[in-house]
Amino acid sequence: MKTTFAAVAALLATLSAAQAESWTAYRIAESGTSVDIPVSLFTELAGKPDGFGQQFRTSDGRADLTVQAVSNSQGLSPAAFLATKSAPSGIIYKRVAPNFFVVSSIKRDKIWYDRCNFSRGYVHCVLINYPAAEKRQWDRVVTRISHSLSGG
Numbered sequence: 001m002k003t004t005f006a007a008v009a010a011l012l013a014t015l016s017a018a019q020a021e022s023w024t025a026y027r028i029a030e031s032g033t034s035v036d037i038p039v040s041l042f043t044e045l046a047g048k049p050d051g052f053g054q055q056f057r058t059s060d061g062r063a064d065l066t067v068q069a070v071s072n073s074q075g076l077s078p079a080a081f082l083a084t085k086s087a088p089s090g091i092i093y094k095r096v097a098p099n100f101f102v103v104s105s106i107k108r109d110k111i112w113y114d115r116c117n118f119s120r121g122y123v124h125c126v127l128i129n130y131p132a133a134e135k136r137q138w139d140r141v142v143t144r145i146s147h148s149l150s151g152g
Contacts, residue, residue: 023144028052031069032152033124038141063130063138069151072123078116081123102146106132115146124151 022040027033030052042056042065049055051070057063072081078101093104104113111132116125126149130138 025148026054026067028067028069028124031122031124032119033067033069033122034148034150035067035124035126036144036148037065037067038145041141063128065145066125066127068125068127069122070125072118072121078118081116081118109133111135111138113142113146115149117149117151119151122151124149 022038023036024039026035026037033053037056041058041063043059044057046055046057046064049066049068051068053066053068055064055066057065076084078099079096082096082101082103087103091103091105093102095102099119100115100117102113102115104111106112109132110129113128114125116123118124126145128142128145130142
């Protein structure tokens with residue numbers, strides 16, 4: 001009984017942590033990047049990435065989100081751009097298409113998920129890190145963020 005109660009309490013805490021009740025469109029004016037972000041989850045500003053954009057984190061620091069646009073003046077394809085990055089070993093998921101790429105893996109008990117879309121002169125990216133133990137609870141959030149990413 002004690003174990004069951006603890007498991008239920010932990011599950012409820014996890015579920016409430018990964019539910020996004022309030023969303024807003026975040027835009028980067030310089031690049032035309034737009035993405036839906038759950039402002040009820042990512043409540044704190046956490047700095048600026050390279051290029052244009054903003055980093056956000058949850059109030060408890062368990063998860064973070066970076067929305068970023070960088071110049072692609074060389075006109076690199078998603079595959080070529082990804083090859084220039086120092087991707088960690090052990091990538092679990094990788095999809096490279098003509099106009100985007102997605103890579104994901106686990107590092108230090110956190111899932112990291114990166115999606116970058118390519119358009120005229122810019123690479124538009126979302127980078128999300130969240131607890132691996134909460135994967136199921138974060139799946140819908142990550143999917144909505146990923147699918148809403150667009151660029152000018």
